[in-house]
Amino acid sequence: MALVLADRVRETTTTTGTGSVTLAGAYTGFQTFLAGIGNSNSTYYTIANVVSGEWEVGIGTYTASGNTLSRTTVLASSNSGSLVVFTSGTKDVFVTQPAERAVYVDSAGTTVNVNVLAASGDSSFTSTGALQISAGTTGERPAGAVGKIRWNSTLSQYEGYNGSSWATLGGAALSNDTSTATNVYPVFANATSGAATTLYTGNAFLLYKPSTGELQARVPVASNGIVVNSQTVATSYTIAAGFSGMSAGPITVASGQAVTVSSGSRWVIQ
Numbered sequence: 001m002a003l004v005l006a007d008r009v010r011e012t013t014t015t016t017g018t019g020s021v022t023l024a025g026a027y028t029g030f031q032t033f034l035a036g037i038g039n040s041n042s043t044y045y046t047i048a049n050v051v052s053g054e055w056e057v058g059i060g061t062y063t064a065s066g067n068t069l070s071r072t073t074v075l076a077s078s079n080s081g082s083l084v085v086f087t088s089g090t091k092d093v094f095v096t097q098p099a100e101r102a103v104y105v106d107s108a109g110t111t112v113n114v115n116v117l118a119a120s121g122d123s124s125f126t127s128t129g130a131l132q133i134s135a136g137t138t139g140e141r142p143a144g145a146v147g148k149i150r151w152n153s154t155l156s157q158y159e160g161y162n163g164s165s166w167a168t169l170g171g172a173a174l175s176n177d178t179s180t181a182t183n184v185y186p187v188f189a190n191a192t193s194g195a196a197t198t199l200y201t202g203n204a205f206l207l208y209k210p211s212t213g214e215l216q217a218r219v220p221v222a223s224n225g226i227v228v229n230s231q232t233v234a235t236s237y238t239i240a241a242g243f244s245g246m247s248a249g250p251i252t253v254a255s256g257q258a259v260t261v262s263s264g265s266r267w268v269i270q
Contacts, residue, residue, distance in 0.1 A: 008031055009031055023069060043095050046094055047093050144166065147160070185208075239265045241264055
């Protein structure tokens with residue numbers, strides 16, 4: 001099924017109510033929906049009763065079997081935008097280009113106004129050029145709606161609205177976490193700021209606790225054969241029960257600082 005527009009498609013109907021309308025044939029000089037739109041295709045339609053003043057603009061699907069046009073979506077109508085309960089009498093039914101789905105320029109020919117572009121299936125852009133999307137600063141972000149995307153000229157990155165906030169597209173935004181009190185997997189990024197296009201993570205053998213800065217590793221290995229420590233303990237530290245520590249001396253504990261060794265633990269200075 002496709003959305004089809006065609007010139008000079010106009011028929012009549014005597015259908016009443018709010019359901020699909022049965023088409024009764026084309027006006028002289030016009031073509032039928034079967035010829036112009038085709039079976040199972042959707043189109044923009046107008047149904048109008050010039051005598052009663054009833055009218056409706058919407059999106060419907062033409063079905064050759066029964067020669068009917070559905071009224072799937074109402075875009076505007078004489079019934080405050082809802083389905084019209086058509087009364088008796090002959091109504092015109094014709095293909096139209098609704099203002100609600102129009103793309104146009106202003107009188108100066110410079111500003112493009114796009115109300116809504118609707119597609120009934122997948123959309124494709126097959127040129128070898130590029131698609132120009134909306135761009136603006138962080139302060140110029142529009143009201144959010146799920147699925148909106150834009151170029152953020154303040155951050156120099158693409159962003160999309162996820163339902164609650166604007167988030168980076170095509171990468172992960174980096175932030176400094178110092179509050180999480182549970183172990184998480186450290187993440188290694190291919191960038192130091194902005195958006196990282198690739199993230200790498202470890203496993204349970206490498207864990208990090210952001211709230212305390214503790215890093216747990218299964219077997220730390222110094223690839224050059226040297227493990228280095230400062231010769232000054234500049235910040236007080238407690239070796240917790242069940243752990244022991246080792247330092248290459250000489251070691252000086254800075255004034256006002258202390259090293260506390262819990263019962264059963266050891267601090268070995270070599």
